Amino acid sequence: MPVTAVLDVGKTNVKLVLFEGTAVLWQASTPNRSLPAPPYPHADVEAIWRFLMAGLREAARHHAIEDIVVTSHGATLALVGDGELALPVMDYEFAGVDAIETAYAPFRPPFAETLSPPISAGLNAGKQVFYQEAMHPEAFARVRHILPYAQYFAWRLTGIARGEVTGLGCHADLWAIPGGHLSSLATRRGWEPLFPPMVPAYAVIGPPSSAVLAETGLPPTVRVRAGIHDSSGSLLPHLLAIEPPFTVISTGTWVVIMALGAAAARLDPARDMLAYADVEGRGVPAAKFMGGREFAIILADGGTACDETDVAAAIAAGVLALPSFVANGGPFPGRPAAIRGSLPAGDGMRAALASLYCALVTDYLLEALDAARGPLVIEGSFALNRCYCGILAALRPGQDVLTGADGGGTAYGASLLAIWPQGPERPPMARTPAYADAEGLLRYRALWRAALASS
Structure with a gap:
């Protein structure tokens, strides 16, 4: 069985776990804390990244890691610009998103299209994007990719942007589950070009970047998978x-x-x-x-x-x-x-x-x-x-x-x-x-x- 490193980004805790088949070989965890505004409460992605790099470096000293998989909580998207975030990754508990509810309502796809119910705060990730575009138009103009949270970390590991259905299909208003395509929200807002090619969660995106290899000591044969909603x-x-x-x-x-x-x-x-x-x-x-x-x-x-x-x-x-x-x-x-x-x-x-x-x-x-x-x-x-x-x-x-x-x-x-x-x-x-x-x-x-x- 391959040795697989799983980064599990939960809302409360972040874990890095190594598996060989059903056996846990190594694990570490850290609290997941949200940072306050400005511009809104947001994920401390740099703390998660430092934890991941340190964990991979330590684990690679003792185990021959062959695959890296990221799984994360839903209702979270990363708006990526040229090589970095264009805007911070919003904490879905940010109630200020409801300020644009009246403007958003005409664009919300019908439930039959997405099977995504209307939820308060930022729990509909499509409403987060609508808010970010409305409130921060200059920063939004720099967005090149809209990535589900697990695929954001896959992008940081590889430099390759890919989308994945479980991350977009969890009450995001962005994916038409019955039809298997982006929702009318994405098309009506003109966001379609910002969603990179979709791949299965198990697809190999690529090897870690040279910078990640240098920082962690991982071999270039490691495969980074697309990742999945938790x-x-x-x-x-x-x-x-x-x-x-x-x-x-x-x-x-x-x-x-x-x-x-x-x-x-x-x-x-x-x-x-x-x-x-x-x-x-x-x-x-x-x-x-x-x-x-x-x-x-x-x-x-x-x-x-x-x-x-x-x-x-x-x-x-x-x-x-x-x-x-x-x-x-x-x-x-x-x-x-x-x-x-x-x-x-x-x-x-x-x-x-x-x-x-x-x-x-x-x-x-x-x-x-x-x-x-x-x-x-x-x-x-x-x-x-x-x-x-x-x-x-x-x-x-x-x-x-x-x-x-x-x-x-x-x-x-x-x-x-x-x-x-x-x-x-x-x-x-x-x-x-x-x-x-x-x-x-x-x-x-x-x-x-x-x-x-x-x-």
Whole structure:
């Protein structure tokens, strides 16, 4: 198996992981911090680049790296000029983008064209570009390429600009997933020439540039792949191993629920339901909410660990965490969060309440997607949360809830681009035992949903 280095640019953390087949050979991580304005809050791409160069230099001393793959969060585009950024890479949580909503609305493609729902702040990346053009016309005139975030780092590694469908097909308003082409937004705004040739995520763009080779000590035989959106990367091991229908729940800052075999007709754009593009550009019905961020908000200063005793105590106390704890995205936009009732004392109580909340929202979205058939595969950080997994298993009694041995599904999935469409045997998946008091949990779910309906 080739040794593949994966740069995983998450919204909260950045990781560099080396894989040989399913084995992790080496890894490092660093927090991902946004820089303040001017001209708007933006990604610290130079910090990520320094981390990548230092990591590759260190890893190459001990391992023979053959491929480099970048995977990144979505809703992020890089506007590249002649050899450098024409404008900073916008942080998609920048609420100031909404200032141009009235001007943008006539250009927003219809949902049926893109399967991209309207979302607040900069979560529709096409609206970011519209804002950048309107507010910074001189800088925008220097743009030569519009690149999804993963392909920006591939460009920095190789000097070659390429586009890729999963980066443009994640609620960006820029890609018509059903048709497989740039959307009417791109054509009506005259942006088409700024999008470089599209290639598959697994395509070899080229070797690292001479400057990167000199800085890292990598050999010139290293192949840099185009790269992939992180949620689409999470799908890859399961596309090889499971026949649809099945659902992948990719977790981190966001909880992204991708239901293979579900019907696009079920998608409700008002509830942040959408389609992602898979590695071959096919639409995958999905829904999402900012579950990792909401979990952290509910947790406050409490410990992250909990057990069934804590969950039972929270249910018995009737404490309800009601959405939404973040303003951006999710099925309950604009609804103010609330915690009703008082938690009993105990170190795990906050984590139990946060796990209940995230499992209940996940269950709600699974029902909305009609994802009631086939296994549920939990990837990412929530795969390590036994309370969340056990609660979800009890809420979905007809479906197996499966988790991997660790929370690194996105990076591992992205590593498969080096050998796609082949793959090693999928890492073993464990069936999660359901929370024991299913009857009490179902009563609690009924209370939670009634509280939603009445407020």
